[in-house]
Amino acid sequence: MSQYNAPLRDMHFVMKELAGLEQVVQLPGYEEVDTDLSDAILEEASKFAGNVLSPINFSGDQEGSKWHNKAVTVPAGFKEAYTQFAENGWTALACSPEFGGQGLPKLISTAVNEMWKSANMAFSLCPMLTTGAIEALMTAGSDALKQKFLPKMVSGEWTGTMNLTEPSAGSDLAAVRTRAEPQGDGSYKIFGQKIFITYGDHNMTENIVHLVLARLPNAPEGVKGISLFVVPKFMVKDDGSLGERNDAYCVSIEHKLGIHASPTAVMAFGDHGGAVGYLVGEENRGLEYMFIMMNAARFAVGMEGVALAERAYQQAVWYAKDRIQGTELGVRGGPKVSILKHPDVRRLLMSMRSQTEAARALAYVVAAAMDAAKHHPDEAVRAANQAFADLMIPVVKGHSTEMSIEVASEGVQVHGGMGFIEETGAAQHLRDARITAIYEGTTAIQANDLIGRKMAREGGATIKAVIAEMRKLDAKLAAQNGADFVAIRKRFAAGVDALEQAANWIVAIFKDDIKAAHAGSVPFLRLLGIVAGGWQMARAALVAQEKIAGGDSDPFYAAKIVTARFFADHQLTKAQGLTDSIVDGATGTLALAEELF
Amino acid sequence: MHIVVCIKQVPDSAQIRVHPVTNTIMRQGVPAIINPYDLFAIEAALALKDQLGGKVTVLTMGPPQAEPALRKALSYGCDEAVLVTDKLFAGADTLATSYVLASAIKTLHQETPVDLVFTGKQTIDGDTAQVGPGVAKRLELELLTYVSRIVSVDQAANSIRVERRAEGGVQVLETRLPALITMLEGSNEIRFGSAPDMFRAARAEVCVWDRNAAGIEDIKKVGLKGSPTIVSRVFVPSPRAQKAQQIEFDAANPEAATQTLLDKVLVEIPKVKKQLDQTRDNKRASRSAGERHE
Ligand SMILES: Cc1cc2nc3c(=O)[nH]c(=O)nc-3n(C[C@H](O)[C@H](O)[C@H](O)COP(=O)(O)OP(=O)(O)OC[C@H]3O[C@@H](n4cnc5c(N)ncnc54)[C@H](O)[C@@H]3O)c2cc1C
Helix, strand or coil, X not given: CCCCXXXXXXXXXXXXXXXXXXXXXHCCCCCCXXXXXXXXXXXXXXXXXXXXXXXXXXXXHHHCCEXXXXXXXXXXXXXXXXXXXXXXXXXXXXXXXXXXXXXXXXXXXXXHHHHHHHHCHHHHHHHHHHHHHHHHHHHHCCHHHHHHHHHHXXXXXXXXXXXXXXXXXXXXXXHXXXXXXXXXXXXXXXXXXXXXXXXXXXXXXXXXXXXXXXXXXXXXCHHHHXXXXXXXXXXXXXXXXXXXXXXXXXXXXXXXXXXXXXXXXXXXXXXXXXXXXXXXXXXXXXXXXXXXXHHHHHXXXXXXXXXXXXXXXHHHHHHHHHCEEEECCCCCCCCEEEHHHCHHHHHHHHHHHHHHHHHHHHHHHHHHHHHHHHHCCCHHHHHHHHHHHHHHHHHHHHHHHHHHHHHHHHHHHHCHHHHHCHHHCHHHHHHHHHHHHCCCCCHHHHHHHHHCCCCHHHCCHHHHHXXXXXXXXXXXXXXXXXXXXXXXXXXXXXXXXXXXXXXHXXXXXXXXXXXXXXXXXXXXXXXXXXHHHHHHHHHHHHHHHHHHHCCCCCHHHHHHHHHHHHHHHHXXXXXXHHHHHHHHCHHHHHHCCHHHC | CEXXXXXXXXXXXXXXXXXXXCCCEECCCCCEEEXXXXXXXXXXXXXXXXXXXXXXXXXXXXXXXXXXXXXXXXHHCCCEXXXXXXXXXXXXXXXXXXXXXXXXXXXXXXXXXXXXXXXXXXXXXXXXXXXXXHHHHHHCCXXXXXXXXXXXXXXXXXXXXXXXXXXXXXXXXXXXXXXXEEECCCCCCCCCCCHHHHHHHHHCCCEEECCCCCCCCCHHXXXXXXXXXXXXXXXXXXXXXXXCCCCCCCCCCHHHHHHHHHHHHHHHCHHHHHHHHHHHHHHHHHHHHXXXXX
């Protein structure tokens, strides 16, 4: 089994050459940051990921978290790793300096987070959800709540959870039933059951801060009647010390396909008289606050896709170099060779590699757009970046995660029979990847958001602008010599044509036949993911070509061009097929009568 | 406790590639790193600071480009950094380097008395292991080389006890402070830099000292002028062409096999063969002498 080795070369390349790290660190608010600091942080994070988190990934999966008597114990090594993680300040990376955070740009924290997710996805979920809970409090919490909870959450002394899902409220959170009753002293009592709560209980820290969606008495039905509450596991006294155990218990944990080390809790609130909670922000605006945070959370899960694809690729390359089987084609009577010599193994590896690099490039570019959307001094630039990020985040989430499942499956295939055997480690990546396309909104929910809120509602303005931007690359590609660039240019142009055709069709049909539009929503999300990935790979190839022309002999650049070419010939070629399915496929999708299923 | 750690920035030899055609070293893009042996010195110093308090100052003599190495050391938790740099220092050998470092440490000492100086065992580019002892001698510090573990520091008694790896065993040594210690590889593992320390390191002011600031008294002792070492020739020893031989022996008789092997090998080195023969003869002689006594 291979240990994780952070792809620092590609990360630096994407950050600097594609996502504009130089410009990002110039933005107001990031005065403390420069590219040297970014390099130093990535280097240190890569060591922590490779030496501390990666070695407990497989053992954590095998052992799993254990539940006993309403308390969860994490696998061996997790508590120690978490303590060190917090002590080294990693929990606070992107948090506001006001509460002890480092306030790093999204672009840099994205690369760092990718490493945690690659090295040990099940571990990484805990700090990820804590960040989500911190953002919820930052967004809407009163000063008193912030003072009480944030410093210890930012420092990592306490972790956070997001309690949204209930047995009958998953994709549709409007169906939340958990109740909150005002106590007259400003606090509330919470009653109800939440399911699937990641790190809902664990023994890594002395306290856990739950953010819980619940309904007040007489709240309006549906989305407008849900409020957000903070419910600590242990009450926090005014002096900051811990008080009584709150009535919020983990009553069981789930048995899952993957991420075994991450406890997925069933949480019971108020079985013993009511869990004390405090309202975050205003009554009935809970889902609204969730929406504000949604971009960050969805993006983070999209990065899990990139990260797991990377890990699966590293594992597959490691195995392919080592495994001797068969002789090389065209070498009669030759020696037994490593399977890396077989064209189909190379196809699998190139497929994994190119899709991972494309997804990383797209995600980092979106991260930089999120930075600009928040910090750029020019309002018009902020708005344009926000629109781009809003459009692309469901794609980063939906496409990267679906891609990671396919890539991890290809990784298993590279291993042959050993891929199906747990000890190799390849199977874990496939199992772990599977959840990423489900939680934080399934791929279908992402796709609905993409074609509805992000496209149809604004008449396709942003997607059209993005397509126009993509087309600008054609002249630069045309100016290059060589078969690689001829192929990249041709495939990319065809991909953009296909994207435009599908986008126009969806925007046009959305009002007249909303079901037909939604029948093609996931294929459209994938289509945009592929073409946007091809766009970034083409940009990468141009930069690489420029470096080579300038005399740089780093083999990374030649490999980048080859990889971009592969992506063009093997992924961009799918674009027209997807468009055909979107435009013509709704009939077949919707025709069958329900009783025939 | 004021601890000074002397470090050097070196090219990462693990990443040096040799041009396939010209056989020359390709320096392009080879990152500069802290001399790996110095990391053990940094960690040893930081561990002592964790235990006893005080501060750790990292010191390097080098070109202005060596500053990132100092920032890196700050990101591990060192408190202050001093870069001693001057055009006159170029071309320094170990004698001149130790003179400059010793002068700088003396200057640091005037501000806050220095209790301990750490260096790595040697550098990966020079491999001499001379600078540490050179500094110790000039500053009249107690010298402990090849230290594998700091056992304890007794501040009241002003003493330090260490373990030193020596041939065939471990020596436990104790001496008084101030002392200079050169740390052996593998004696510890450099900690992870923490995010807050990385931010501090990025913002921190690195003191840049020229020859005056460093308190150099005799400029004839620095740089090329102060370096009596002459490199007369650099060469790659040419591999000797030699054919492999097959030596056959009877597996059931290991003693005979050893003898066959020795005979084969010793033919190649007549000097050793002669010596061996002689010892054997002597032994035989003394044994027969012993026999006679009985
Ligand atoms: C391991 C794990 C960890 C989790 N962690 C957390 C957590 O920490 N906090 C938390 O609150 N929740 C968590 N969840 C819950 C997770 O977010 C939900 O499972 C997810 O949102 C899907 O909801 P559901 O399970 O009810 O599926 P359903 O909503 O029942 O979906 C079933 C199927 O129907 C499709 N579907 C549903 N609605 C639509 C629609 N409108 N259009 C098209 N298709 C639709 C879905 O795509 C899916 O294919 C976790 C879940 C798991 C498995």
